[in-house]
Structures are given as structure tokens and as C-alpha cells.
Amino acid sequence: MARKFLSGNEAFAEGIxxxxxxxxxxxxxxxxxxxxxxxxxxxxxxxxxAEFIHVESEHSALSCAxxxxxxxxxxxxxxxxxxxxxxxxCLTYASxxxxxxxxxxANRSTALPWNIYGDQRDSISLLDSGWIxxxxxxxxxxxxxxxxxxxxxxxxxxxxPFMVNLDGFVLTHTYEVTDVPEKEQADAFLPGYETENxxxxxxxxxxxxxxxxxxxxxxxxxxxxxxxxAKEAVREAEERFAQIFGRQYTGLVEAYRTEDAxxxxxxxxxxxxxxxxxxxxxxxxxxxVGLLRIRYPRPFPNKEIxxxxxxxxxxxxxxxxxxxxxxxxxxxxxxxxxxxxGIPVPVSGYIGGxxxxxxSSEEIExxxxxxxxEKRKTMFLGLGGEGxxx
Amino acid sequence: MGINVKTLCKDEFFYxxxxxxxxxxxxxxxxALKVLGERSFAVLPAGCMSAVGFNFPQLCFGNNAVISTFxxxxxxxxxxxxxxxxxxxxxxxAVGFAGDGGTADIGLQALSGAIDRNDDILYIxxxxxxxxxxxxxxxxxxxxxxxxxxxxxGKNIRGNLRPKKNMFEIVAAHGIPYAxxxxxxxxxxxxxxxxxxxxxxxxxxxxxxxxxxxxxxxxPDETVEVxxxxxxxxxxxxxxxxxxxxxxxxxxxxxxxxxxxxLKRQGRFRHLTGDDIDIINHSRDVKWKxxxxxxxxxx
Numbered sequence: 001m002a003r004k005f006l007s008g009n010e011a012f013a014e015g016i017x018x019x020x021x022x023x024x025x026x027x028x029x030x031x032x033x034x035x036x037x038x039x040x041x042x043x044x045x046x047x048x049x050a051e052f053i054h055v056e057s058e059h060s061a062l063s064c065a066x067x068x069x070x071x072x073x074x075x076x077x078x079x080x081x082x083x084x085x086x087x088x089x090c091l092t093y094a095s096x097x098x099x100x101x102x103x104x105x106a107n108r109s110t111a112l113p114w115n116i117y118g119d120q121r122d123s124i125s126l127l128d129s130g131w132i133x134x135x136x137x138x139x140x141x142x143x144x145x146x147x148x149x150x151x152x153x154x155x156x157x158x159x160x161p162f163m164v165n166l167d168g169f170v171l172t173h174t175y176e177v178t179d180v181p182e183k184e185q186a187d188a189f190l191p192g193y194e195t196e197n198x199x200x201x202x203x204x205x206x207x208x209x210x211x212x213x214x215x216x217x218x219x220x221x222x223x224x225x226x227x228x229x230a231k232e233a234v235r236e237a238e239e240r241f242a243q244i245f246g247r248q249y250t251g252l253v254e255a256y257r258t259e260d261a262x263x264x265x266x267x268x269x270x271x272x273x274x275x276x277x278x279x280x281x282x283x284x285x286x287x288x289v290g291l292l293r294i295r296y297p298r299p300f301p302n303k304e305i306x307x308x309x310x311x312x313x314x315x316x317x318x319x320x321x322x323x324x325x326x327x328x329x330x331x332x333x334x335x336x337x338x339x340x341x342g343i344p345v346p347v348s349g350y351i352g353g354x355x356x357x358x359x360s361s362e363e364i365e366x367x368x369x370x371x372x373x374e375k376r377k378t379m380f381l382g383l384g385g386e387g388x389x390x
Numbered sequence: 391m392g393i394n395v396k397t398l399c400k401d402e403f404f405y406x407x408x409x410x411x412x413x414x415x416x417x418x419x420x421x422a423l424k425v426l427g428e429r430s431f432a433v434l435p436a437g438c439m440s441a442v443g444f445n446f447p448q449l450c451f452g453n454n455a456v457i458s459t460f461x462x463x464x465x466x467x468x469x470x471x472x473x474x475x476x477x478x479x480x481x482x483x484a485v486g487f488a489g490d491g492g493t494a495d496i497g498l499q500a501l502s503g504a505i506d507r508n509d510d511i512l513y514i515x516x517x518x519x520x521x522x523x524x525x526x527x528x529x530x531x532x533x534x535x536x537x538x539x540x541x542x543x544g545k546n547i548r549g550n551l552r553p554k555k556n557m558f559e560i561v562a563a564h565g566i567p568y569a570x571x572x573x574x575x576x577x578x579x580x581x582x583x584x585x586x587x588x589x590x591x592x593x594x595x596x597x598x599x600x601x602x603x604x605x606x607x608x609x610p611d612e613t614v615e616v617x618x619x620x621x622x623x624x625x626x627x628x629x630x631x632x633x634x635x636x637x638x639x640x641x642x643x644x645x646x647x648x649x650x651x652x653l654k655r656q657g658r659f660r661h662l663t664g665d666d667i668d669i670i671n672h673s674r675d676v677k678w679k680x681x682x683x684x685x686x687x688x689x
Binding site: 025089206207209 | 428440441447449451452455459461462465466467469471473474477481499500503506
């Protein structure tokens with residue numbers, strides 16, 4: 001194991017080197033570009049043996065990865081924002097075809113107005129595309145997810161593509177000391193990709209076919225079961241990961257100081273770091289506050305969220321996305337989880353950080369202060385808009 | 391001895407599909423796969439051939455085959471070729487079959503990208519001169535004057551106003567290792583070109599005219615005859631481009647057969663006036679001047 005000073009993008013590229021995809025389709029877009037730059041250097045120097053394909057668009061990037069996966073080759077691509085939206089057609093193609101491609105998405109705002117900075121509207125708007133989605137908090141988790149994502153996606157009963165999300169710039173371009181495992185360790189963790197769901201020169205198959213109204217829904221049901229199976233695969237991958245690398249992860253969610261908490265802030269991605277610091281500061285003042293970080297919004301942690309929020313007095317969701325005309329999508333999902341579990345906790349919804357706008361520790365303290373009223377509230381952080389949503 | 395109907399593989403790889411009677415596109419796919427054989431990995435985007443061949447549980451390809459996204463024929467071929475090669479598999483042919491819309495419109499960017507990378511794939515465009523699968527809409531390979539459901543022939547506008555896009559020349563301009571035009575009206579020529587392409591490393595493109603009785607307004611048993619007539623009247627041509635040696639014309643009719651006869655036997659052109667036919671004759675002559683100027687010796 002080596003300790004290196006790496007940005008989120010570089011850490012993820014190191015993780016992909018260790019995972020060893022056979023085909024990489026590469027197309028630049030800020031703030032993802034550094035990932036494919038590093039991978040091209042790894043291929044050049046021989047530390048990664050992969051076909052490196054310079055595609056001419058993001059649509060082709062994912063279409064090429066689907067082709068590679070359809071012949072049983074481990075495939076990787078990366079994108080961001082407009083690129084993710086441009087390849088959106090291929091997202092459902094990959095998930096419907098049950099091709100366990102891994103893609104890194106550098107979370108970035110979507111036009112209009114143009115903006116290259118981080119929010120999560122790009123990937124959250126595609127939660128329904130059938131991909132496993134994970135949001136990481138730091139460079140180490142990014143590297144580790146590059147390895148774990150393939151393990152989870154390629155499990156036979158899962159067979160679902162996997163999108164790892166890193167907040168643009170805040171995470172992709174921030175340097176942290178990162179443990180880079182040895183290739184032998186990575187190989188011990190991640191077996192080679194074996195599948196029967198492939199075109200095979202010795203056993204010809206027809207894939208990617210049409211299915212009419214009679215049978216179509218059965219294919220979609222199987223697809224749904226596949227992504228639900230990822231819950232167990234995440235647990236299994238993290239256990240195996242801890243045994244080999246000694247680092248523990250916490251499944252679909254990470255609960256921080258929530259055991260006795262009265263007020264919990266739910267969020268995802270890199271902002272969780274600042275929330276954690278704020279929680280520590282408020283705890284020093286005797287306030288019973290906690291953080292619930294959703295690591296995987298798909299498959300959605302309904303049970304885990306209900307468990308953590310079962311005894312709190314109020315909770316809030318802070319998210320960098322909005323479903324225009326309604327509310328934050330994570331907020332909707334959290335409310336659904338609580339409703340199904342019969343938990344009447346008031347949950348407030350805060351939209352923040354759109355287009356990369358800074359979220360301050362003071363604003364997070366303000367959310368916790370608001371929660372004490374135990375009233376539901378929805379607003380744009382720093383702007384207001386309260387009461388206009390219902 | 392070159393490949394011909396006598397030496398052609400007896401096995402069928404595209405069989406039991408539900409294409410229209412007299413379909414030229416399905417003939418092109420069937421014959422090409424007989425030439426390329428069982429280790430072909432076929433990619434077909436949304437379009438007639440995928441619509442008629444891939445209806446679960448009735449799957450009609452005897453070789454490996456997959457539907458791609460509409461725009462993604464070439465990019466999926468790239469991934470398949472790279473994925474197989476990365477696993478040490480060598481003895482195969484990645485072949486795409488896309489229609490005129492899938493090639494010259496929505497798939498052009500991905501095709502250009504694949505040619506630019508010189509990926510080792512064969513791309514066959516079966517050109518039936520409109521979006522036939524969706525019910526006869528204009529593509530950029532629909533010829534001047536043709537009536538389609540989006541270029542109606544009325545009092546003010548008489549069908550499609552734009553000429554066919556010059557796909558063969560556009561592809562050749564990339565400096566591709568091999569490109570050819572072909573017609574299902576000359577199957578020996580088509581088979582030879584498919585066979586030749588399969589032996590060349592890098593990107594190969596074959597543009598085969600494949601009449602569509604449904605969309606063209608001809609009888610199902612006229613498909614091959616009409617395809618031949620397009621060659622004889624000079625509205626299509628057989629040519630090859632090879633990197634290094636440039637373009638070659640394969641066939642030049644001694645005198646052109648009647649353009650009017652070719653047009654008037656098809657429902658899609660029946661509304662054309664004498665003036666319209668003069669325009670088509672003139673553009674045919676201009677095109678052949680360019681062909682004879684740019685293309686080398688007739689083989």
C-alpha cells in the first residue's frame with residue numbers, strides 16, 4: 001500500500017487501474033476530464049492493460065461501453081452534467097440489458113444557465129434510469145468505490161450498471177492523502193468478470209431484442225429485483241473489503257451521532273463533511289444533533305432511514321437538486337420511506353448549493369435551529385421561498 | 391476463385407423474420423451474413439431489420455447479434471470489437487447493418503468517429519431511401535422528387551426537394567481503408583465487396599441500395615429488377631474507394647436507360663412532371679461528370 005496525495009478524480013482513476021477494465025471509452029468534460037487523462041497515462045506507461053477508445057461523444061462513450069460489456073469485457077467510462085444527459089438514452093439501455101458497466105460522474109450543474117460547478121441535478125434527475133447510484137464523500141471513498149462498484153455490479157443476481165458520483169471540483173479537484181492499495185490486494189478482492197449474458201463466438205446469442213406488451217413487464221420486474229439485490233451485494237462487498245483492506249464502510253447510509261439525536265440532517269455527497277463538523281460543534285454545546293448521509297440513493301435505503309429517524313423529533317434533507325414544480329427528489333424519497341414505515345416525524349426540505357453556490361457551516365447550524373420548531377419547512381437555502389411550494 | 395452464388399455458404403443466419411414481401415434490406419443482410427459466416431457479431435440499430443428480426447422469443451439471427459441505440463451502430467461495433475480483442479479473441483467480424491436514416495442522419499457522428507479511429511469493423515448501410523420502419527419518412531438519403539409521408543406531393547411542393555447526401559464520398563473523404571457502393575441488383579458485386587472488406591483491417595463501409603416495395607410503391611417481385619434499373623439509368627453507381635489507390639468505378643452503362651421509365655414505375659415518383667424529370671436527368675449528368683472526373687479506371 002502506498003500513501004499518495006491525490007485529487008478525487010486521480011484517486012478514482014487509481015481505483016479503476018486496480019479494478020482493471022478491459023475497455024475504457026473516454027470523452028472529456030469538465031470537471032471529469034482528469035480521470036480519463038490519468039487513465040490514458042496509465043495505459044501508456046503499461047500499468048493498466050485496457051483498450052482506450054477515443055470516442056467522439058458521450059453517447060458513443062456509453063454505447064461503446066455497452067458493446068464491450070455485451071461481449072463480456074469489463075468496461076469503464078466517465079462523464080459529467082451535459083455529457084450524462086447526452087448519454088441518457090444509453091443509461092436505460094445498459095440497465096435494461098443488465099450490463100454491469102461502471103461509470104464515474106462528476107456532479108455538475110446542467111444548462112441553462114451554463115455552469116461548470118457542482119450540484120447533483122445531473123445524476124439525481126436520472127435516478128429512474130435503472131443504475132445503482134452511490135455518492136462518495138472523499139477521495140479515499142472514491143478510490144474504494146471504484147473497486148467495490150465492479151464487485152457489486154457484476155454479482156450475477158445484481159447485473160446492474162453502477163454510477164459513482166463525485167461532487168464536481170469540491171471533490172474531483174480537492175487533494176487529500178489517500179491510501180492506494182497494491183494490485184495484488186485489489187486482485188484478491190475483485191474476481192474477473194464472468195457472465196453468460198454476453199455475445200459469445202462459440203455460443204451465438206441474440207441480445208438487446210424487442211419484447212412486446214405481454215412479456216415486457218416481466219423483464220422490468222427482473223431488472224427491479226436485480227438492483228434491489230445490490231443491497232445485499234453492498235453489504236457483502238464491504239465485509240470483504242474490510243477483511244482485505246481494513247477499511248470499514250457502512251452500507252447504503254452512514255449514520256453519524258444519530259443514536260440519541262433529536263434532530264438529524266440528511267444529505268449526500270461531499271457536503272456531509274461540513275455537516276459532520278457542524279454536528280460536532282453543536283454537540284459540544286450539548287445539542288442532540290446528528291447526520292444521516294445517504295451513500296446509495298439507488299437502491300433506496302427505505303429501511304435504514306426509517307431505523308435512524310424512528311425516534312427523532314424532526315429531520316431535514318439538504319440536497320443539491322430540485323424536481324422543478326415539486327420539491328427536492330431526495331426529500332420526496334425520504335418522506336416516502338417514513339410514510340411507509342408509519343413514522344410521523346416532521347421533515348423539512350432544503351435546496352442548496354445549486355450551480356456550486358457555497359453552503360456554510362452557519363447555514364447548516366441554521367437548519368438545525370429551524371428544526372427545533374418541529375415544523376415542516378421547504379426552502380431554497382439562502383433565498384427563502386418558504387411556503388410557496390404547497 | 392471469388393465468392394459467387396455457387397460458392398456461397400448454404401447456411402442461413404437471418405431466417406424466420408417478418409420483413410415485408412420483396413424486402414431488399416433483408417436480402418442484403420441475409421447475403422452479407424452468408425459471406426461473413428457464423429463468427430459474425432452483427433449490430434443493428436432501431437430500424438426495419440431490428441424490428442423484423444428481434445421479437446422475443448422469436449429471434450432470427452443464427453450468429454451473434456444485438457440491437458444498438460439508433461445513433462449507436464458504429465460506437466457499439468467499436469465496443470464489441472475492442473471487447474473481444476481485449477479478451478484475446480481474434481477470429482471474428484464485427485458488422486453493422488443500419489438503414490439510410492440510421493447511417494446518414496442520426497448515426498453519422500458515431501460512424502465518422504469509428505472511421506477516424508480506424509476501428510476494425512465493417513459498416514453496411516442498407517439504403518432504402520427513407521425511414522421505412524416508421525412508415526416512409528424523408529431521410530437525407532431520400533432522392534429528389536420522392537413522395538414520403540413527410541414530403542407529400544401536392545400542388546405547392548412535389549415531394550422531397552433535396553438530393554441524396556453523398557455518403558460514399560463523405561465516408562471516402564475520411565481516408566477510410568475501404569468503402570464501396572453496391573446494389574442488391576448486382577448480388578455478385580455486393581458479395582465480392584463484402585468478402586473483400588472482410589479481409590481488410592480497419593474500418594470498412596459498404597453502401598448497398600436496397601429497394602423497399604412498401605415505400606417505393608413497386609410490386610414485391612420487382613425489387614431486384616428496379617435495383618438493376620437504377621444502375622442502368624445512372625441514378626446509382628457501383629464504385630470502390632481504397633486507401634492509397636483512390637476511387638474506382640466498377641460499372642458504366644454504355645448508354646443510360648430511361649430515367650423516366652425507372653421513376654414512373656414507382657408510386658413514390660408517379661406525381662413527377664416532365665420538368666421534374668428534366669431536373670433529375672440533368673442532376674444525373676452532373677453527377678456522372680463528377681464520377682468520371684474523380685473515379686479511376688473501370689474494372
